[in-house]
Amino acid sequence: MEAPPRPVLTTPVLLLMAVATGLCVGGNYFNQPLLESIATALGTSHSAAAATVTVAQVAYAAGLIFLVPLGDVFPQRRLAVTLMLAAAAGQAISGFAPGIGVLMLGTAIAGLFSVAAQVLVPFAATLATPERRGAAVGTVMSGLLVGILLARSVAGMLAEVGGWSTVYRIGAVLTAVVALALWRVLPATTPTARQGYGATLRSLGTLVFEYPRLRTRALMGGLSFASISAMFSTMAFLLSGPEHGLRELQIGLVGLAGVVGAVAASVVGRLVDRGLAWLTTGGGIAALVVSWAALGAGSVSLVWFVVGMVVIDLAVSMVHITNQNIVYALDPEARSRINSVYMTTYFVGAASGSALGAAAWTFGGWAAVCTLGVGLALLTAAVWAVDTRVAAKAVRTESEPAVTTPR
Structure with a gap:
């Protein structure tokens, strides 16, 4: 039929x-x-x-x-x-x-x-x-x-x-x-x-243990998103405060600066397709760290705040899109479950960053938020170093000739 x-x-x-x-x-x-x-x-x-x-x-x-x-x-x-x-x-x-x-x-x-x-x-x-x-x-x-x-x-x-x-x-x-x-x-x-629903859920853990780069890339995604979430969860307090005095409409318009990251998404994907994933990751993490310097200056300058928002949105987009390309290639037959693992870690990072950002604001205002954001960006860089070693080890393993044992 x-x-x-x-x-x-x-x-x-x-x-x-x-x-x-x-x-x-x-x-x-x-x-x-x-x-x-x-x-x-x-x-x-x-x-x-x-x-x-x-x-x-x-x-x-x-x-x-x-x-x-x-x-x-x-x-x-x-x-x-x-x-x-x-x-x-x-x-x-x-x-x-x-x-x-x-x-x-x-x-x-x-x-x-x-x-x-x-x-x-x-x-x-x-x-x-x-x-x-x-x-x-x-x-x-x-x-x-x-x-x-x-x-x-x-x-x-x-x-x-x-x-x-x-x-x-x-x-x-x-x-x-x-x-x-x-x-x-x-x-x-x-x-x-x-397979049933229970078996599908259990297989998520299997994928985490089976693929080291799923663990490192998911953690990188979560930490980078935590860094930007610390900003988003507190920016309204800064921008509506005495230094800037913006209303909701104006704060919302400031958020449109992130459209640069959306536009850059396709460009980053093409760079990854050319084998430049290491460069896009490194560039994204470097931009993530630098963005917090501009955001720190944004406490007294709206222009610097907008610059920092553009850079941090672009940075997180670069890391995220590169991560997706890498983890989806790990097992083409399990992309949906891999996506579940990666995106769950990604948004747990966002939730953690939001909570930590609110606590940092209560503790020390915008300066504390910026310190937190830089710290999370540096942790992202540390995990990237681990991921680089894991990737290099995988390449060496694949290039080594198979060893057979005489029967």
Whole structure:
């Protein structure tokens, strides 16, 4: 019996999937430029408001571990749409939260189920024809990255109009509408997993132990993201303070400086394809360290703060994209599970950086945050040194002739 034709992923459907990923993941960043307003409106402390950033990232990391592997067990269209609707519900709870406790709950729900984005990315690869697979995945990932960048700016703009909760209410409606649209346009698919959910989860640990470079590259990703998260979780306090006196809208616009990192993503990927992964990693880590000098000067100069934000976004993008290229090549047949391991570590690093950043701000203000950021960048460099040795050892092992023992 002839196999049914592969579903063709049209451009409108692909763009809708890109919008969906941006809405899902971007929702986890709505609160970052609004922390001052949230603390004031809900009558809570700066540290409690900043904790919502940590909650969103921890919840997202949990979803990466426990929900994303379900893409191999359940039909991907049904799973993605269900997760998106649940994320929309979390955003709605946040948008009508009367206090910090309910906001925490809504943030946790939205963060946990926003991993629908990480279901849609491999789904795009499944639906695309082989010659368009790379372009399809790149488009959906671009939507995710742009969603993160725009989330902060849009949140600041809408807060100027209707208060901090406006962006959550609008985000909930848009996420639900796009989810229902995806249900109508995406084809139904049959799961292809040959092992149960429990076995799939257990195999994640096997991959961690089997591939040393998965461990080093995941740790590098987590540390670099922790460094930038320390900045994002506290920048609203600095920029709204007496030195700069910016409003939510202005803080959101400052966040658009990170678009440089998004533009550079494709360039970094091409450099890695040319065998320059060592250079892109080293350049990214060097830029990460240097960026904190500019951010430190940003305590009294908005220009230097913007320069530092551009450099740090570019730096983390260079490290992250290089990491992805390396870990995906470790085992092509286990890319989804490898992605789960890597991205979980990545966002645990983000949550840790946010929590440490809030604590550093409480302890010593922006100077303490900058000290923390530099320290995390130097730890990233230390792990890179270990990864370089691991890679060199692997090359030597592959180049050594096999030794056979006479029978």
